[in-house]
Amino acid sequence: TGTPVPVATAEEVHTGQATILANVAGTEVEEYTVEILKVYSNTSDTRDLMLRVTDPRLLEKTGGIVQGMSGSPILQDGKLIGAVTHVFVADPSRGYAIFAENMLEK
Numbered sequence: 001t002g003t004p005v006p007v008a009t010a011e012e013v014h015t016g017q018a019t020i021l022a023n024v025a026g027t028e029v030e031e032y033t034v035e036i037l038k039v040y041s042n043t044s045d046t047r048d049l050m051l052r053v054t055d056p057r058l059l060e061k062t063g064g065i066v067q068g069m070s071g072s073p074i075l076q077d078g079k080l081i082g083a084v085t086h087v088f089v090a091d092p093s094r095g096y097a098i099f100a101e102n103m104l105e106k
Contacts (some may be wrong), residue, residue, distance in 0.1 A: 007100045008079035013039050013049065018076035020053075020084060022069055024061050032058040036076065037094070039056035046085040047096040049074070073100075 011041040015038065016096040019031045032055035040048050051074070053064045062069075072084040074097055083103065 005075065006079050007104065008076065010039075010041070010048070010099045010101050013040075013076065013081045013099065015039060016076075017054075018051070018074055018081065020069075020074050022058070022072040024058065024066070024069075030057075031075075034074070036074075039042045045097040046049075046102075048094065048099040048102060049082055049097040051084075051095055051097055053093045059093060062092075063093040064091070066092065098105045 004005065013036070016035045018034050018036050020034050021029050021031055023029045035052045035054050036049055036051050038050040042052075053059055055073045058064070065084060069084050073080055074082045074084065080100045082097040084095055085098050088094040
């Protein structure tokens with residue numbers, strides 16, 4: 001951690017494996033596996049990606065995405081692709097994220 005990573009363009013983001021960086025206990029930021037389920041184009045809000053938490057450690061600790069995880073960075077192929085924005089209330093293992101590229105433009 002603490003090492004800069006390049007920002008991916010929206011076109012580089014794809015479905016499949018990715019990771020999120022989150023602190024869910026204590027002071028240690030950890031990397032957890034997620035799956036990008038869908039990549040949206042031309043959204044006008046902060047729901048550019050749909051993701052699902054697949055990491056058994058995170059699912060055991062929190063059940064998925066919890067309050068306070070908004071803004072957690074998402075990495076894919078060695079690049080920053082986005083940040084967590086929303087959780088599915090009916091299924092906390094799934095949520096939405098915004099493209100890093102869109103965050104930089106705003």
